[in-house]
Amino acid sequence: MLKYVLRRLIMLVGIVFIISVGSFYLIHLLPGDPATVILGTGASPANRAILYKQLGLNKPIIEQYFVWIGNVLHGNLGTSFISQTSVASTIRAAYPIDLELIFLSQVLAFAAAIPLAMRSARKPNGLLDRLLSAGSFTLLSIPPFIIIVLLVLIVSIKLGVANTGPSSFVSFTSNWRVNLTSLALPSITLATASFVLYFRVLRSDMIATLQEEFITMARSKGLSQRRIMWRHAFRPSSVALLGTAGVNIGGLLAGGFVVQYLLGIPGLGYTLISAIASSDYLLVQGIVLVVSVGVVLINFFFDFLTSLVDPRISRE
């Protein structure tokens, strides 16, 4: 177990290192002198000097990386030359919204997927199972950006439900009711994609589990259906679900970009897309770095969690 965690930890460090190199190198993908592109052609020499110092641009590229990573490790991701605010503080203000969105969508997705998948798995190829399988397969083919557009079109435009349309977002602390209403459609959108994934994984895993001998054993002991389903069948199947949920985080964040963009919810996604639109490259770089490392850390955490639930994984 310890050896497994240690090996994963070494890999984690390697991946984070590669992400940092990749994020650092992004600035050099820009055509021409980074300083000119970032600041524009009419930049004052003073600003240029600041940027050169900030990025270490007059040094060899390997040294530049160490200047940059040194700053990053001290929590300094640079100062945006467009908004004149520090990139780190912008990110700190934005990321709780992403977390709230992910949390809400996952609660919805699990609340729908677990009972439905268990019910489906009890009678594979029954009416309910066929309906749900066909429905989830269809949902699989509807990208989040279409779901959110259609939801906004129907709920906030045609039905006129208040506070669900674009730019109705307020922070949780200022008015939690409006906050939750404005996040309802985005959460449902993100939940749909997760639901399909969780439903399919849990359903097929449960069908396999229910054919195991220990289930027949439990049945022959006369245990109640409920106890068999939850205690005996769901527990082993939940490992697959947990693993899927961990891998799904990256997709959730990307789906979050889309819904935030459409509704003007100022999370990391919205901030990223507007930073790209306004050529605020340092902010883009900062968000890319933070989000990528975040995804990798969350994946690592879920891996660790699954190996705790199912010790067989770490012995592989």
Place this chain on the structure above:
Amino acid sequence: MSDLLDQSPEIEPLREQRLGPLFWICVGWLSLNVLGAIFANVLPLVNPLYQNYNAINAGPSLHHLFGTDDLGRDILSRVVFGSRVSLAVGSGAMLIGFGIGMPLGMLAAYRRGRLDTILTAVMYVLLAFPAIIAVIAVISFWTPRTLFKIIVVIGLASVPLVYRVIRSATLAVATKDYVTAAKVQGSTDRRILFRELLPNIAPIAVSFLLIGVATVVTLEGALAFLGLSVNPPTPSWGNMINESRTVMAQNPWLVIFPSLALCLFLLCLNFIGDRLRSYFDVTEVKL
């Protein structure tokens, strides 16, 4: 006791696997899409960029079967021309992904040894990288954006996934008796790779290819929706949906038709891929 019998897992009745009519409908729809994209120029369609100021935000009519957008452009024509972007990205990116990932995956699984260890470790690290964020990052910095760059970036991002699927598929085949027999006969490595392994992993490769195309097209759609794909006025399904955001209330058709086109396209790809996979019954390979 009867309860016990009722609840016991049902055994799937043995029946001949058929592809079914729905499969062929999907194949037909996809072919129509492909033909439409290729021959969009010669089809009797209005120029997708032509702005008819006498018909702005018009609903579906005989003149404009799908209606017009806020600039008076024909939506049907834009949907047909828009499919070109999706198809180009889908096929181009998968060509790169399979072109690199497939030979590497097959070689690694066939040769094993150090090559396999190193390649698999590298791909594993790349897989842990959140690909979508990497794609957005590279596309936003690598200016100016062109269709070619988008295809290259998405294609490269798909290599580790293709590698993993092909490698595990090849591994399942490489230990079969007929491969050993071919080796004993003294067949060359190239012959074994092309004549023994390739035909046997082809079904898995094809079904994964279709699902890969669907994934890539979705990704391009999302990028276009975020304004990060081909620049307007060139139509693509994603950027049509993006442009319609502001006039959604007055003209819902502008959202509905490109969304429908994209969803049907994806549904058919996913359905065919899924059906092929169960048709060839590739259960021993974990995808």
